[in-house]
Amino acid sequence: MSVIINPFPETQAAWELPYRGKVGMACLIIAESAIFTIFVVAYLFYLGKSLTGPTPREVLETPIFYTICLLSSSLTIHLASRFLDRDKRGAFLSVWFLTIVLGGLFLFGTGQEWHRLIYEHGLTISTNLFGTTYYSLVGLHAFHVTVGLLMLIIVLLFGLAGRIGREHSARVEVLSMYWHFVDAVWVVVFTVVYVFGR
Amino acid sequence: MSSEVMAIHSAGAASRPWVETLHEWVTTVDHKRLGILYILFALFFLVIGGIEAMIIRIQLMRPHSHFVSPQVFNRMFTMHGTTMIFFVAMPILFGFANYLVPLMIGARDMAFPRLNAFSFWLTALGGFLLYFSFVGGSGLYGAGTVPDVGWWAYAPLTSRAFSPGHSTDYWTIALLVSGFGSIGTSINIIATILSMRCPGMTMSRMPLLAWLNLVMSGMVLITITPLSAAQIMLCVDRYLGGHFFDTQAGGSAAIWMHFFWIFGHPEVYILIIPCFAFLSEIIPVFSRKPIFGYPVMVGATVCIAFVSLSVWAHHMYTIGMSSYSNAFFTITTMAVGVPTGIKIFNWLGTMWGGKIHFKVPMLFCIGFLFQFLIAGLTGIMLAVAPFDWQLGNSYFVVAHFHYVIVGGILFALFAAFYYWYPKITGRMLSESLGKVHFWLFVIGFHFTFDLMHIPGVLGMPRRIYTFEPGRGWDTLNLLITFGALIQCIAILVFVANLVFSYFKGPKAGNDPWDAWTLEWSVSSPPPAYNFASIPGVNSRRPLWDLKHPEDPDSRYE
Numbered sequence: 001m002s003v004i005i006n007p008f009p010e011t012q013a014a015w016e017l018p019y020r021g022k023v024g025m026a027c028l029i030i031a032e033s034a035i036f037t038i039f040v041v042a043y044l045f046y047l048g049k050s051l052t053g054p055t056p057r058e059v060l061e062t063p064i065f066y067t068i069c070l071l072s073s074s075l076t077i078h079l080a081s082r083f084l085d086r087d088k089r090g091a092f093l094s095v096w097f098l099t100i101v102l103g104g105l106f107l108f109g110t111g112q113e114w115h116r117l118i119y120e121h122g123l124t125i126s127t128n129l130f131g132t133t134y135y136s137l138v139g140l141h142a143f144h145v146t147v148g149l150l151m152l153i154i155v156l157l158f159g160l161a162g163r164i165g166r167e168h169s170a171r172v173e174v175l176s177m178y179w180h181f182v183d184a185v186w187v188v189v190f191t192v193v194y195v196f197g198r
Numbered sequence: 199m200s201s202e203v204m205a206i207h208s209a210g211a212a213s214r215p216w217v218e219t220l221h222e223w224v225t226t227v228d229h230k231r232l233g234i235l236y237i238l239f240a241l242f243f244l245v246i247g248g249i250e251a252m253i254i255r256i257q258l259m260r261p262h263s264h265f266v267s268p269q270v271f272n273r274m275f276t277m278h279g280t281t282m283i284f285f286v287a288m289p290i291l292f293g294f295a296n297y298l299v300p301l302m303i304g305a306r307d308m309a310f311p312r313l314n315a316f317s318f319w320l321t322a323l324g325g326f327l328l329y330f331s332f333v334g335g336s337g338l339y340g341a342g343t344v345p346d347v348g349w350w351a352y353a354p355l356t357s358r359a360f361s362p363g364h365s366t367d368y369w370t371i372a373l374l375v376s377g378f379g380s381i382g383t384s385i386n387i388i389a390t391i392l393s394m395r396c397p398g399m400t401m402s403r404m405p406l407l408a409w410l411n412l413v414m415s416g417m418v419l420i421t422i423t424p425l426s427a428a429q430i431m432l433c434v435d436r437y438l439g440g441h442f443f444d445t446q447a448g449g450s451a452a453i454w455m456h457f458f459w460i461f462g463h464p465e466v467y468i469l470i471i472p473c474f475a476f477l478s479e480i481i482p483v484f485s486r487k488p489i490f491g492y493p494v495m496v497g498a499t500v501c502i503a504f505v506s507l508s509v510w511a512h513h514m515y516t517i518g519m520s521s522y523s524n525a526f527f528t529i530t531t532m533a534v535g536v537p538t539g540i541k542i543f544n545w546l547g548t549m550w551g552g553k554i555h556f557k558v559p560m561l562f563c564i565g566f567l568f569q570f571l572i573a574g575l576t577g578i579m580l581a582v583a584p585f586d587w588q589l590g591n592s593y594f595v596v597a598h599f600h601y602v603i604v605g606g607i608l609f610a611l612f613a614a615f616y617y618w619y620p621k622i623t624g625r626m627l628s629e630s631l632g633k634v635h636f637w638l639f640v641i642g643f644h645f646t647f648d649l650m651h652i653p654g655v656l657g658m659p660r661r662i663y664t665f666e667p668g669r670g671w672d673t674l675n676l677l678i679t680f681g682a683l684i685q686c687i688a689i690l691v692f693v694a695n696l697v698f699s700y701f702k703g704p705k706a707g708n709d710p711w712d713a714w715t716l717e718w719s720v721s722s723p724p725p726a727y728n729f730a731s732i733p734g735v736n737s738r739r740p741l742w743d744l745k746h747p748e749d750p751d752s753r754y755e
Contacts, residue, residue: 020309020393027385031419038427038457042442051448126439129448136434136442 021174029181032144036185039140040192043133047197050128059121062194066109067186070145073102074183077152077176087166093159099179100156103149110142134193141189144182151175227311228726229296232318234622236293239322241693243285246329248689250278252682259679261667268663272346275661277328279349280369283465284376285325287607291472292321292383294614295411297622299387301717301724302405304396304733309389317382324376331368345369348661350462351432353443353454358436367436374429377422384415384422396716398735403755405715405738406495410475413499417468421507425461428454452517459510466602467506471499473610474541477563480617481545483713484560485552488739488751491544498537498544505534515583516590524583531581535574542571557711558632562613565640569605573598576651591661594654600647604685612639612692619699620706624722627703631695638688645681649674714739 048055076099083092114135117123125135155172158164164172223231253274257265266274296314300307308314331344343365347355356366391412395404432454434440441447443454482489489495511519511527519527545567554560576598580586589595612635619627653671665671709718716733717724718741737743737751 015397017393017395020389023389023392024310024313024385027388027415027419028381030416031381031385031423034420034423035427038424038460039431042431042453045450045453046442046448049448125434126441129441132434132440132442132449136431136440140430 019170021171022177025174025177029177032181032185036137036140036188039133039137040188043137043192043197046129046133050130052128054121054123054127054130056130056134056193057198059117059123060194060198061113063109063113066106067190069102069109070106070183070186073099073106074180076102077179081169081172081176084164084166084169084172089159089164092164093156096152096156096159100149100152103145103152103179107142107145107149110138110145137189138193141182141185144185148175148179148182152179225315227307227315229300229308229311229314230622230724230726230728232314233293233295233297235318236289236296236321239318239325240286240290240293243281243325244290244689247278247281247286248686250274250281252686254278255679255682257664258662258675260676261665261672263664269346271663272348272661273344276345276348276369280328280345280373281325282603283349283469284373285321285328287469287603288376288380289321290611291414291469292380294476294618295387295414295472296383298618298717299390299408299411300394301621301720301728302408302715303391303394303399304716304729304735305390305394306728306732308386309394310386313382314386317379317386320379320382321376324372324374324379327368327375328372331365334364334368350455350458352458353449353451354445356432356436356454357444367433370429370432370436374426374433377426377429380418380422381426384418387411387415388419396729396732396734402493403735403738406478406489406492407472407475407715409496410471410478410499413503414468414471414475417464417471417503417506421461421464421468424457428457428461431457452514455514455517456511459513460507463510463513464503464506466599467502469607470602471502473566473607474499476610476614476617477545477566479713479715480559480563480613481548483617483711484555484557484563485549486555487548487552488714489544490547490550491540492738494540495544498540501537502534505530505537509534512581512583512586515586528581528583532578535578535581538574542567557616558627558629558636559613559617561633561636562609562616565636566606566609566613569601569609569643573601573606576601589654591659592654593658593660594651596660597647597650597654600650604647605643609639612636615692615696617711618717619696620710621717621722621724623700623703624706625699625701625703626706626710627699628695631691631698635688635691635695638684638691642681642684642686642688645684646678647681649678649681653678709741712745714741716740719744 076095080092080095080099083089083095123131123134125131152175155164155175223235226232226235253266254271257263257271257274259265296308299305328345343363345351345365345368347361347366347369351366351369354360356370391404391408401409431440431442435442435444441449443449443451445451478489478495509527509531511523512531515524515527545563576594580589580595580598616627616632619625653674656670658665658669658671665675706722708721710722711718716735719733720728733740735743737755739751743750743752
């Protein structure tokens with residue numbers, strides 16, 4: 001049998017398969033969801049099991065404004081990729097930038113809350129079970145926001161250099177899938193920590 | 199034509215300095231080379247893990263033995279378990295998946311070649327870290343220790359108070375890092391299978407090997423990750439003073455067990471499903487019949503994947519759970535035997551009425567069928583909570599899971615080696631050495647692991663350092679060690695066969711087994727680009743169609 005001549009007759013003309021980037025990101029999201037599930041289970045399992053204070057009811061304040069920031073960034077990133085699809089680069093870049101600002105605001109909010117918890121209430125990761133589970137769950141999410149922000153900033157820098165065009169819209173779409181996931185996780189974390197957990 | 203390609207290849211290799219060849223292998227993103235790297239990496243650790251097993255067996259050969267100290271014994275069984283699962287079984291199966299999946303679905307490479315390389319090197323780093331604990335376990339001031347917490351590393355044994363030094367940290371980080379490698383490879387396998395199939399290769403025409411690896415990778419995504427999460431928690435406990443598993447601060451030791459076994463039990467299926475995949479490719483070829491019940495095989499695999507996610511706590515009957523939990527996990531564990539049984543019947547159905555060729559790969563497959571059946575039956579016994587209360591943590595359990603891992607997984611792996619070695623190297627493995635290997639290994643295996651059930655029933659606990667004479671365990675343990683020695687000799691024969699045949703084996707040609715899947719349509723070893731032009735397929739057995747144009751499979755689809 002020859003290596004060069006294709007022994008197989010050409011078959012179907014139309015042969016469409018899903019974009020590998022999307023499949024890969026979907027798989028990553030499934031894997032990450034499992035990690036978050038375990039941390040959420042640990043948080044719920046240890047609710048009210050701390051032997052010493054402070055308790056969530058005493059110290060947690062619901063971060064409504066920053067939650068709105070993060071959730072609306074999901075909307076803006078969706079808009080941005082729509083703009084890129086239609087090759088409106090200026091609009092894409094400005095809405096993309098807005099997404100980064102919203103994500104940054106959220107991170108700032110988390111930082112502020114942690115600062116308050118540590119310096120006003122003396123709650124650290126080693127204080128009690130609540131501290132351990134709270135900081136690791138919220139911290140894991142904040143870590144994912146940080147990674148997402150870094151990637152968004154990289155895209156922004158390339159965009160400012162004029163290197164992002166319509167041909168990259170599939171890849172930008174993959175990144176926005178990740179960002180939507182980070183937002184969706186926050187909905188769960190918010191519900192568990194600030195609504196259900198108090 | 200194929201020999202010409204090979205000649206050019208080898209002439210090129212001879213003229214280049216070895217540094218360049220090494221550089222090529224280290225920086226490669228080719229799925230075939232990465233597959234080979236995975237397999238070689240795993241074989242290296244197989245030898246190390248085997249030496250550790252022999253140390254355990256020599257220690258237990260006779261009562262009151264002092265071959266090693268109790269401390270060393272603990273380290274040996276911890277390292278043996280961890281090495282064999284994470285750095286032998288996982289990488290070797292990923293290696294085969296890496297090598298075979300793109301070739302079988304008519305793709306030129308994996309979906310993400312660089313991620314592929316990254317994942318391999320993460321796994322390699324994990325293996326290095328685990329063994330670096332021999333020198334770095336207690337810092338670098340010379341007093342090296344090795345993880346000695348057992349491969350489940352139950353809390354609170356892993357806390358700072360009971361595991362000082364860094365040995366447990368090396369264990370944790372090694373598993374975390376190699377876990378990320380596994381997740382990367384799984385993402386890659388899924389994306390490859392869903393997005394890189396050649397024209398005409400619909401999901402229902404895919405070789406079962408690709409299907410089963412797809413299911414396995416899906417399982418890796420949701421079951422390796424709980425382990426990673428638990429390892430992160432353990433790091434938080436050990437380094438940041440967290441209390442996840444700290445019972446003195448209200449934490450729970452049992453939740454570590456749950457997190458570990460949510461990973462730990464599906465892991466068994468992650469390992470066995472690719473082995474099912476090997477059997478599903480090899481048995482039809484050597485029975486000269488297409489696989490019996492293709493859709494049922496796929497369905498049963500998906501079913502196993504789902505059910506196996508809800509059986510984990512059958513590892514925990516002895517810690518004391520509610521009767522509802524016991525009943526639930528007993529029922530689910532028994533249920534998982536059903537789709538597995540379906541698979542065994544399908545393989546038998548494939549062999550039934552076939553023209554069976556008893557080549558070495560087929561011998562190992564038949565060995566698998568018998569041994570895996572027995573392993574499954576002792577599994578059903580242990581699934582019953584009251585039975586497990588009697589024999590949990592005894593040598594009966596050790597015998598059971600070694601029956602699965604050695605009698606099942608390792609036998610399927612040997613079959614895969616004998617079957618695909620000609621494709622990977624271009625040379626056939628020696629058939630006579632292969633038969634010696636098979637029979638020695640079968641004898642050694644049954645000597646060791648059949649007998650091992652008996653001291654378990656007589657009350658010998660697992661992980662015991664030594665034992666008193668006169669409990670009826672003495673002769674049995676001596677014979678078990680004797681069997682392990684026979685297995686060692688068989689492995690030596692196998693390694694000799696691998697090395698000898700690489701240089702002196704007869705040339706394989708493209709298709710030595712007269713097989714039907716796409717990897718046999720290209721030269722052995724395949725060119726770097728796999729397929730000069732992307733093939734198109736019309737049925738499940740594209741090479742059958744090609745060889746029998748008068749009666750193609752596609753006519754019956």
